[in-house]
Amino acid sequence: MTTQSTIGQRTAKNALFDGFAAVAGAMANGRRAEIIELLAQGERSVERVADAIDQSVANTSHHLRRLARVGLVSTRRDRTRIYYRLTDERVYDLWAALRDVTTRHLDDVDRLAHAYLGDRSEITTITRSELQERLQRDEATLIDVRPRTEYDAGHIPGAIPIPPDKLDELLPQLPTDREIVAYCRGPYCVYADQAVRTLLARGRAARRLEDGYPEWQRSGGLVEKSSAHHRSPT
Amino acid sequence: MTTQSTIGQRTAKNALFDGFAAVAGAMANGRRAEIIELLAQGERSVERVADAIDQSVANTSHHLRRLARVGLVSTRRDRTRIYYRLTDERVYDLWAALRDVTTRHLDDVDRLAHAYLGDRSEITTITRSELQERLQRDEATLIDVRPRTEYDAGHIPGAIPIPPDKLDELLPQLPTDREIVAYCRGPYCVYADQAVRTLLARGRAARRLEDGYPEWQRSGGLVEKSSAHHRSPT
DNA sequence: CTCATATTCAAAGGAATGTTTGACAATAGA
DNA sequence: TCTATTGTCAAACATTCCTTTGAATATGAG
Numbered sequence: 001m002t003t004q005s006t007i008g009q010r011t012a013k014n015a016l017f018d019g020f021a022a023v024a025g026a027m028a029n030g031r032r033a034e035i036i037e038l039l040a041q042g043e044r045s046v047e048r049v050a051d052a053i054d055q056s057v058a059n060t061s062h063h064l065r066r067l068a069r070v071g072l073v074s075t076r077r078d079r080t081r082i083y084y085r086l087t088d089e090r091v092y093d094l095w096a097a098l099r100d101v102t103t104r105h106l107d108d109v110d111r112l113a114h115a116y117l118g119d120r121s122e123i124t125t126i127t128r129s130e131l132q133e134r135l136q137r138d139e140a141t142l143i144d145v146r147p148r149t150e151y152d153a154g155h156i157p158g159a160i161p162i163p164p165d166k167l168d169e170l171l172p173q174l175p176t177d178r179e180i181v182a183y184c185r186g187p188y189c190v191y192a193d194q195a196v197r198t199l200l201a202r203g204r205a206a207r208r209l210e211d212g213y214p215e216w217q218r219s220g221g222l223v224e225k226s227s228a229h230h231r232s233p234t
Numbered sequence: 235m236t237t238q239s240t241i242g243q244r245t246a247k248n249a250l251f252d253g254f255a256a257v258a259g260a261m262a263n264g265r266r267a268e269i270i271e272l273l274a275q276g277e278r279s280v281e282r283v284a285d286a287i288d289q290s291v292a293n294t295s296h297h298l299r300r301l302a303r304v305g306l307v308s309t310r311r312d313r314t315r316i317y318y319r320l321t322d323e324r325v326y327d328l329w330a331a332l333r334d335v336t337t338r339h340l341d342d343v344d345r346l347a348h349a350y351l352g353d354r355s356e357i358t359t360i361t362r363s364e365l366q367e368r369l370q371r372d373e374a375t376l377i378d379v380r381p382r383t384e385y386d387a388g389h390i391p392g393a394i395p396i397p398p399d400k401l402d403e404l405l406p407q408l409p410t411d412r413e414i415v416a417y418c419r420g421p422y423c424v425y426a427d428q429a430v431r432t433l434l435a436r437g438r439a440a441r442r443l444e445d446g447y448p449e450w451q452r453s454g455g456l457v458e459k460s461s462a463h464h465r466s467p468t
Numbered sequence: 469c470t471c472a473t474a475t476t477c478a479a480a481g482g483a484a485t486g487t488t489t490g491a492c493a494a495t496a497g498a
Numbered sequence: 499t500c501t502a503t504t505g506t507c508a509a510a511c512a513t514t515c516c517t518t519t520g521a522a523t524a525t526g527a528g
Contacts, residue, residue, distance in 0.1 A: 009350065019346050021262050027255065028261075031251070033258070037251070061505060065506080094328075104324060112252075292477090
């Protein structure tokens with residue numbers, strides 16, 4: 001192998017690894033990370049994304065295009081709106097791996113999560129498999145505390161939709177003889193924490209699902225859509 | 235919830251997701267990506283890393299420290315040398331997820347890999363499970379074409395060490411009645427490709443393991459270290 | 469103690485990135 | 499065709515990042 005081809009190997013190798021780095025770079029911004037977490041819930045229009053991450057539409061469009069350029073998100077046009085979504089489940093796996101490694105190794109993130117989610121010491125969690133067992137034995141009431149549109153797009157079978165702001169109103173209709181388990185968008189979603197705190201304050205036994213709906217779906221759990229009738233407490 | 239606390243929520247949320255982004259940012263550089271791939275093979279001193287990625291020691295130290303700051307790599311001191319390693323296996327999982335998503339979605343990376351690895355159309359691969367079966371039935375000869383130090387640090391049981399530059403010399407000692415399977419550092423490692431090309435040119439039946447040693451190890455495959463005697467063809 | 473080796477630090481220039489602003493394109497409905 | 503809506507593009511500024519250079523630190527050997 002000549003020196004020339006060795007140099008060629010080096011530039012080609014650089015370019016290849018720069019390709020991997022480009023995908024990492026697409027996730028290397030807090031707002032884009034939020035977008036990925038958000039789109040894991042389902043597709044969204046540019047405006048709804050902009051709203052959720054509290055940024056201008058132009059800036060959000062910029063971020064979305066950067067994610068699209070490396071293939072992390074894809075688009076669908078419907079009338080005047082363009083909907084963005086994660087390209088496939090592997091993208092979510094990548095995001096979950098990033099989330100795992102970060103929470104495990106970056107000490108700061110614990111502190112940050114604490115600032116965002118508040119004191120979690122009173123909030124106990126339940127794993128997906130344990131939840132499944134308890135549901136089968138009818139030992140728990142499962143509530144979905146995400147906004148209603150997300151519940152309609154897909155939820156864990158048997159879950160009762162309790163939008164974040166309706167908990168107090170609907171609470172009297174929840175059975176009192178069983179533990180209540182709340183879930184929402186993922187381990188860093190505030191809704192489930194808030195719901196559990198409220199329930200505990202009202203003297204109910206409550207826990208939160210360890211992670212959230214996308215993880216349930218991704219791990220092969222059954223999913224129910226809202227065209228089918230749900231057990232609603234109304 | 236007051237406006238003030240909503241703003242507080244927003245800045246706390248920003249900070250949390252900036253934390254995830256910081257870890258992604260640590261991987262968002264081609265040279266640092268190479269470092270992760272390299273350290274997946276085992277620990278290395280700063281100088282050896284610098285050598286492998288073709289960068290100055292100061293710059294390499296800089297990159298390594300950035301990776302260490304977010305917890306992706308850890309250090310160990312031995313006399314005057316400082317050895318860097320991936321903090322744990324989850325870091326490798328994250329890297330593998332990034333590699334997977336990239337190759338699947340970033341069209342460019344195919345072209346880049348082609349420039350780096352050459353035409354792979356003649357090189358067929360074998361999966362880990364298929365390899366395991368064939369080894370049990372004694373239907374294949376397995377060769378480890380990584381540098382000898384890496385073989386000594388750990389290799390697939392039964393593999394014969396054939397350093398990249400020694401293949402022609404040792405080839406006559408390999409059995410001719412069975413297929414030869416080569417493996418090295420991973421799917422983007424050049425050694426196995428080169429070995430298979432050489433073997434095919436000499437008229438031998440040869441394939442490469444689909445990925446490489448770290449994937450074998452990570453998926454729970456048995457590992458042999460070189461204090462034990464190996465089946466050497468000398 | 470002094471020297472050699474291995475690694476890190478600090479500063480500086482140039483490149484790339486993030487956000488904002490205002491203008492531009494594409495579509496649907498009248 | 500005209501208008502309203504939705505989303506993208508282009509330019510500009512401030513910020514951050516990458517690399518290089520030369521000096522500084524820490525360890526072990528003599």
